[in-house]
Amino acid sequence: MTAELLEAQGLEAAYGRVQVLWGAGLSVRERETVVLLGANGAGKTTLLKVLMGLIAASAGEVRFQGQDITRLRTDRRVRLGIVYMSETSGFPGLTIAENIRIGGQFVGAAELRRRTAELYTVFPALAERRRALASSLSGGQRKMLGVAKALAAGPKLLVMDEPSAGLSPLFVKEVIHVLARFREQGLSLLIAEQNVKFLELADRVYTLDGGRIGFAGTVPQMRADDAIRRAYFGLK
């Protein structure tokens, strides 16, 4: 049995008087890929931001490797090894090299050089254009830059908000392929998505509906649940 990396329980969060999370919780173990599936507006982004400390929880608890991080600043969480990739994936007005440097800002200079060289071999399209602005990249390349920027920090857990957003099915496949490669190397992933294609990567799945966790289990368990299958895979 592998160790728990991230454990969250009873999380509540609101925007002003509008409560969005209602006692949500989830866990990610070492070397595990967990997909958080939910429709638009279900609260996925809010939940990830609470896990990252970008939004304060009004109730509940977040632990990382056993340490209570519920009130820890975001940069401290990044230093512990939880790194967030938002939907926008990087700063468009900066170059590719600058984005990667920002991603690795808490890493020592020599280590960052080593890591950057490694990332450029994994992402040759970024290496070729390292002095170009991120805004000049295609949607798919921007997403790859987002992944590279996050990996520059050397995360234990990569938390991703809808990596498929705005991508064609071809690029979605490419992103899944890249993530599978890092997953094999031992990276843990928490991926919020509406696109069921990402279930290919998932060891476990949670569904989020109206700010509450509905289903929690493996993909085969999910497919065996009639109501969940109808809701997420259509009437098959």
Ligand code: ATP
């Ligand atoms: P999406 O796929 O659209 O990003 P999501 O599942 O990530 O959806 P959230 O972005 O977490 O959902 O939004 C959950 C709810 O909170 C929605 O009803 C949304 O309108 C509301 N909400 C999100 N951000 C804010 C905000 N800054 N102020 C007020 N309400 C917000």
